[in-house]
Amino acid sequence: MAAPDSSRGHAARSPARPPAHPPAHHCSELLGTGPSTADLVPAFSLIGERLTRALAVGLARLSGGEAPLVRAAMPVAATLATVEAGIAGLAAHTLMGMGVSGLPLLAIFEAAPVFRLVDRAFGGPGEVPDPLPESFPLSAELLLAHIETCVAEALSFALDGQGGEEHRVRPLRRDVSLRQLDPFPAHADLLTLSLDIEEPGLSAWSLTLALPTTTLAAATTTPRHGPPRRRRFVHPGPAEEPFASMPLEVTAVLVDMRLGMARLSNLRPGEILPVAVARSVPLQIGGRTLASGTIGEIDDRVAVQVTHAF
Known part of the structure; x- marks a missing residue:
């Protein structure tokens, strides 16, 4: 008698499936996510402290007088819209680029301090025209160009400390309209830093720096590829900043x-x-x-x- 066919009356069985794997979870170090805005505030504060010293030396060299007292406020989180809302009337907006790739940052000079500096440069007491004009005259534009160069050099020192090309800051273009300048996307996260400049016997003036968090992160973090670059501190000589411009009485x-x-x-x-x-x-x-x-x-x-x- 033939053996019964065991496959009859039974449905065909599908091949077994391997068990499902749980979704992968990667740490932030592997994903390469950058620091948050809150993480960048202390780093920007430290940069601000170095910036005050370098800017004081540069402004003294520019004016030929004593080094002013430069104070930096605490960095504040902002967006391009909040920066624009805080500007009343005429102001000069200067787009600067950091490093070879030209990572953007913004310097803002309100009109009143600029006109006060121009009036003093021509021997006046530092008066401001009332009402303010709709644009800057040539004399103010020339003064702004000198101040921009001074701020860019001070920023280069503050961001790097050794004048490296990766952190060198250069003025790119200037406009009285922030929308026309279009320095970075409107939704970009920014950190702003206000600098107050006081000179003996003269009215204080201020300027504001705005850096996207991406620019600040590139200036304060070490690339993950390769070992961290060790910086060798080089003592500046008497012909180098910050000593070169220091006034001495002979x-x-x-x-x-x-x-x-x-x-x-x-x-x-x-x-x-x-x-x-x-x-x-x-x-x-x-x-x-x-x-x-x-x-x-x-x-x-x-x-x-x-x-x-x-």
Whole structure:
């Protein structure tokens, strides 16, 4: 008798399926997500501290006077719309680019401080026209170009500290209309930094920097490919910033004489004291002799020709 066919009366069985795998979860380090806006605030604050020192030196070199006091406020989160809403009236907006790829950042100069600086540059007390004009005159445009260069150099130092090309900042273009300038997408997350500049005996003025978080992240984070680049600190020399523009008072000692107390107490207006100018005139800073030279004349002015430097 033939064996019964066991396949009869049974449905065909489908091949077994492998068990489903749970969805993959990757950490932020693998995904390469950038730091959040809150994470970038402390980094931007540190950059702001370095920026105040570098900007003070640059502005002193620009004006030829004492270094002003520059203060940086805490960074504030913003968007292009909130930045535009905070500007009242005429202002100059300068788009700058960082590094070879030209990552964008924005510098904002309101009209009143600019006109005050222009008036002072021409010997005035720093008056502001009332009402403000609808555009900047050529004199203000030229001054803005100098201030932009000063801010860009200070930012390059603050972002890198060694003048590296990857963090070098350059002014690109300027416009009084923020919409026409169109520096970055309207929805981009920004961090703004306000800088207050105070000079002795003069009215304080301010400027604002706005950086997209993508630009700030590129300036403050280390690329994940390859080991982190070690920075070798190089002590700047006297011919380099921030020392190059530091004003120092140099004293040329033409006469060094001694008088007795009795003679000194009897001095009267009109009395003549015979003095002899030394052949070698010492040049001193803070009482310390750094060089010596001889007295001469150039362009109807008394001059010292340095003959020996220590």
